[in-house]
Amino acid sequence: MTPETVIALGHDALQLTIMLMALLLLPALAVGLLVSLFQAATQINEMTLSFIPKLLVTVAVLVLGGSYILGSLSDYTVRLFQSIPGLIG
Numbered sequence: 001m002t003p004e005t006v007i008a009l010g011h012d013a014l015q016l017t018i019m020l021m022a023l024l025l026l027p028a029l030a031v032g033l034l035v036s037l038f039q040a041a042t043q044i045n046e047m048t049l050s051f052i053p054k055l056l057v058t059v060a061v062l063v064l065g066g067s068y069i070l071g072s073l074s075d076y077t078v079r080l081f082q083s084i085p086g087l088i089g
Helices: 003-042 047-082 084-088
Strands: none
Touching: 003 047, 047 084
């Protein structure tokens, strides 16, 4: 196994991780920004007002996009396992 192969495998793993985490974090970031704007406009400083909507959006994204996340992870794992003979020899 050459160093280039190891770097390519690590690159693919990091790319998949970033893509899947962005799927979860970007909607939470957008909702957090909207709630912060609402709090600044109304001068309501309640911590649960920013936490609960982000939590609900994250759960909704997991429910709606969970099959995509699981499919992406299983496809990557299958590709990785199928490439083991070529990596070794």
